[in-house]
Amino acid sequence: MTTATRRRPLIRTSSLSEKMKRRLTFVAEHAVAIAVALAFLYPLLIIVTTSLMSQQQASAGDFLPDRLVWHNYIDVFHDMAFGRDLWNTVLYAVLSSIGVLISSTPVAYALSHMQWRGRTALFIVVLAMMMVPDQITSLPLYILYTNFGWIGTLKPLIVPSFFFDAYCIFLLRQFFMTIPHEVTEAARIDGASHFQTLTRVTLPMVKPALAAVGLFQFLYAWNDFYNPLLYTGNNPHGQTLAVAISQLGSNGHIASYQLEMAAALMFLAPVVVIFLFAQKVFVEGINLTGVKG
């Protein structure tokens, strides 16, 4: 999938003008690609350079810091409770990842390796649930969580993942479908229960897929802004990094871009590192859930 197949012309033309033309196209295409790539990288570069500037330079729109103000990274910890927010973010990300893995696995198994009437229909229901926007459900859920006394805690973010996440079910089910039926049927004939078949036969075969699903949920939670803003935003003790960083500049004091950028860099660095190491997983995951060829 990921290795590109290069198109080579079937007939090699030896005329010089053809060759020139091809070389020019090569140069033009690469020039455009490099220009676009630089434009794509520039906003990320801005984060790095601004995070090391003095307050004065950052608000003046300078390109490079005159001297590196490493102190910004320490100031961030004074301006926001970075450690506490980081802990909340990690809790949300790790626990909800565990939650979706526990809740999605049996459902995905039932949707792929069990035979029953209405299986396709239920799968379509799961897909349809992916289309119900959070904004529709968030008003009644807010009231429900208020009644539970959960507002301001991380519970509204974590508990639902232990029940149901349409995207993860869909993804896992797609992975389970790659396991031949004969395998699970053989285990059943040998006397294994469905639970044993799932835990001893199926799961070991899709370990990488489980890692991928967990990773996707981890990053979703890490980046999530809307839900933490709604359910924990009013309580500083329940804040996650995404919300806290967005409020760094809007708490009434003067814009301090250098601090925002320093915090943003610490916030995005783990994600980028994970991405660079597990790039293939992301690309395949997108292709898998995205569209049929």
Added chain:
Amino acid sequence: MPAVADTSAVVAEQTAAPPPRRRGRSRRKSPTRTAKPAVLLFLSPLILGIAIFKLYPIAAGVYYSMTDFHVGSYQPVHFVGLDNYRHVLSSSSDAWTAGRNTLWLLIFLVPAQTLWAMFVAWLVLRIRRGQALFRTIFFLPAMVPLVASALAFVVLLNPAGPLNHALSWVGITGPGWFGDPSWAKPSLVIVAVWGCGKIMILFLAGMLNVPRTLYEAAEIDGASAWRQFWHITLPSISPVTFFAVITGMIATFQYFTEAYVISASSNNNSGADRLIGYPQNSTLFATSEIYKQGFVFFKTGYASAIAVLVFLAVFACTIVFIWGTRRSYGYGGESQ
């Protein structure tokens, strides 16, 4: 590594439809039906989850939309029929502004993002040297958390920021970007276009699936690169285009984080209600309006009415788009 093998097997299964489909049919006929209790047990998290976190909220939302419910107030709740809907649809309400702005995104942001992603994917495939590196660079922005990228653009595009600084060297007075009501939405398009990596990956996969022989035949016939793209690539990737537009449309109705973060950080001195939609409601979108009414003013009933209308709009747009493109593409119904 095995992950890759697994997934490409699935992709292969999906693309090469006929054999697995036949196997699937015979599977359904097989007499080994799973016992009902086992199925129900395995499905129990799903059934509970859908009931509690989807169906109940949808039903409750429709009910709230017909009441004067205010969260947090201890006043009795009255049934008010369609009053909330009447207020939402009255000409003076902010909901119209939000609706117009959302429509603007549908018309400009979704096509811009889709076409740009298509162009970048095409560009990546033309590259002979360092293709993997370019692909990584173009995909990277999609992985950056929205809050971080929104803040980066606030810095980059602030009126005294680096971009306007650079423009001044060539004698151009840069616009106010996010601070200028007429530039705020186009600036958001720039942010969206920058983060198009996931759609780009889809187009890339779609383009790689086009049989090479088609291009070879076209090259022998002397078709130009543009004509090859127009007559071979574009029709072949139409399922991807379809998917990108549909998901783009749904995402547009939920568009919130970028607008909220950027408005809040471009404007440092006002309350939460004034921040949303800054400047002058030019970035007030459907979800921003729901958030403002429901979670800033706590007008739960009123906000629910907007939410129901947005839901109907999403549904209607999706249906209209699927119906409208069915004939022209012929692929419409297949890609989910």
